Amino acid sequence: MSDLQAPPVDDRYQMVRRLGQSVTGDRWEAVDRSDGHRVVLHLVPPHSPAPPPAVDRFLDEAERAGRLGHPHLVAVENRAPRALALELLSGHTLDAVIAAGPADLGHVLVWAQQICEALKAAHAAGVVHWGVKPGRIFLLTPQPVAGGAPLGAIKLLGFGTAHLAPATETGNAPYLAPEQWRQAPADGRCDLYALGCVLFELCTGRPPYLGGSAQELMHRHLNDPVPWPGQVRPDLPPGLDQVVQALLAKEPAARPADAADAGARLAAVAAGYRGPVQPDPRDQLQAQVDQAWAFGEAGQPGEAVGRLTALVTHAARLLGAADPLTLQICYDLAIWRGMADDIAGAAGLLGELLPLMTATLGPGDEDVAKATQDLWSFSRDLERKRNRGHSRPGELAMLLGLPVY
Numbered sequence: 001m002s003d004l005q006a007p008p009v010d011d012r013y014q015m016v017r018r019l020g021q022s023v024t025g026d027r028w029e030a031v032d033r034s035d036g037h038r039v040v041l042h043l044v045p046p047h048s049p050a051p052p053p054a055v056d057r058f059l060d061e062a063e064r065a066g067r068l069g070h071p072h073l074v075a076v077e078n079r080a081p082r083a084l085a086l087e088l089l090s091g092h093t094l095d096a097v098i099a100a101g102p103a104d105l106g107h108v109l110v111w112a113q114q115i116c117e118a119l120k121a122a123h124a125a126g127v128v129h130w131g132v133k134p135g136r137i138f139l140l141t142p143q144p145v146a147g148g149a150p151l152g153a154i155k156l157l158g159f160g161t162a163h164l165a166p167a168t169e170t171g172n173a174p175y176l177a178p179e180q181w182r183q184a185p186a187d188g189r190c191d192l193y194a195l196g197c198v199l200f201e202l203c204t205g206r207p208p209y210l211g212g213s214a215q216e217l218m219h220r221h222l223n224d225p226v227p228w229p230g231q232v233r234p235d236l237p238p239g240l241d242q243v244v245q246a247l248l249a250k251e252p253a254a255r256p257a258d259a260a261d262a263g264a265r266l267a268a269v270a271a272g273y274r275g276p277v278q279p280d281p282r283d284q285l286q287a288q289v290d291q292a293w294a295f296g297e298a299g300q301p302g303e304a305v306g307r308l309t310a311l312v313t314h315a316a317r318l319l320g321a322a323d324p325l326t327l328q329i330c331y332d333l334a335i336w337r338g339m340a341d342d343i344a345g346a347a348g349l350l351g352e353l354l355p356l357m358t359a360t361l362g363p364g365d366e367d368v369a370k371a372t373q374d375l376w377s378f379s380r381d382l383e384r385k386r387n388r389g390h391s392r393p394g395e396l397a398m399l400l401g402l403p404v405y
Helices: 052-066 094-099 105-124 189-204 214-223 240-247 259-271 281-297 301-319 324-339 343-361 366-384 395-400
Strands: 013-022 025-032 038-043 076-080 083-087 091-093 137-140 154-156
Touching: 013 038, 052 076, 052 083, 091 094, 094 137, 094 189, 105 137, 105 154, 105 189, 105 259, 189 240, 189 259, 240 259, 281 301, 281 324, 301 324, 301 395, 324 343, 324 366, 324 395, 343 366, 343 395
Parallel strands: none
Antiparallel strands: 013 025, 025 038, 038 083, 076 083, 091 137, 137 154
C-alpha cells in the first residue's frame, strides 16, 4: 500500500507516510488537521487475524496506559475504531542500542529505573504490558524540553499489542516469562521478568536464553539455570548481577514484589556505581568467546564462526599471536568451522595451527593432544565426504598477523 493509498481513519487526520508494518498493524505519520501537529496512527487493518475481542483489549489497554500522562509512557491522544493516535517521538528503540554493542552501564541503570517507573504507573492503573522487549522501549533524542521528559528519556511503547498476534510472530518469545510459556495465570511480574531479559541483553549484547526455535526457547526459559550477566561482562556494577538474577527467577514469587521494588534495587546499585572499572582484557576476551559458544550451542554455528574469526585477530593484536588464549580461540574457530559443515576449512586451519600450538604449549599438552585428535577426525571426514567446505592456505598467518612467505 503506497502513501496515496493510506487507509481512511476520519477527516481529522491527513496521512503523511507509512512508518512501519507488522503483524500488530500499520503505523503512519499523520497531521492532525485541527492544529497541524503530527501524530503516529496505529491502525489494525480489517484483515488482521486478531479477533475483535483481542483488538478491543489492545485498544483498551493502550488507551488506559497512554492517558496516564506519565513521562515514560507514550501518550495516546485519540481513539477510533481499530485505531489509536499516539504522540510522535524522535529517537530510536533499544534494539539500535544493542546492535551497536554492549551499552554504557551508567545509561543502562538510568533506563532500567525509568522502565520501572513506567511499569509502576501502568500496573497501578491495572494495565500489564505482556510484551516488554527492546523494540518497544524508545530512547528519545536528547533535546531541551521545558517541563517534559528528561533528556534522553525512555518511553515504553506497545501496551496491548501482545493480544494482536502470537509471541512467536511478534518477536516476544525471547522475553516471555515461564508462566506465560505455561499459559498459567500471570500478572505484572511477567513484565519484571521481561525487564530482566532486556537488562541482560543491554549488558551483554544477547538475550539470556538463545534458541533456534520457539520450543527450544520455551525449554530454556522453563528449565535452564538462570544465567549471570557478569559471566559475559565482568565489569558490571556490584549488585547488578543479583538484581538481574532476581528479575529472571523462574517463579513469580521469587522476583521483586513489584516494579517499585525492582526500581529501588536498581537505584541502590546506581547509587554505588562510580563508573566503569577496566576489566582484565583476558576476562573480556574469554567472555566474548563464551558468548560465541553460546550462539553455536543454540544452533547458530555460523554466528559462532563469525564472532570467533574477529576475536582471533583481536586477541593476536592484544596478547600476541603465540599467547595461549589466542591459540585457544583459533582452536575454537576450527571446531565451529567443523560444526558449520566447513570440514575442509576446519582441517586446514587446524593443520596450520597444530605446529604453533606444539611449539608454544609443548608436545605433551592436553590441548595439543585434543587438537591432534580433532585434526585426524576432520581429515578422515574429508576423505569420506569430499567438497565439504573450503580450505584456505595461509589463513592462520593472516588471522594472526604473521608474515606470509
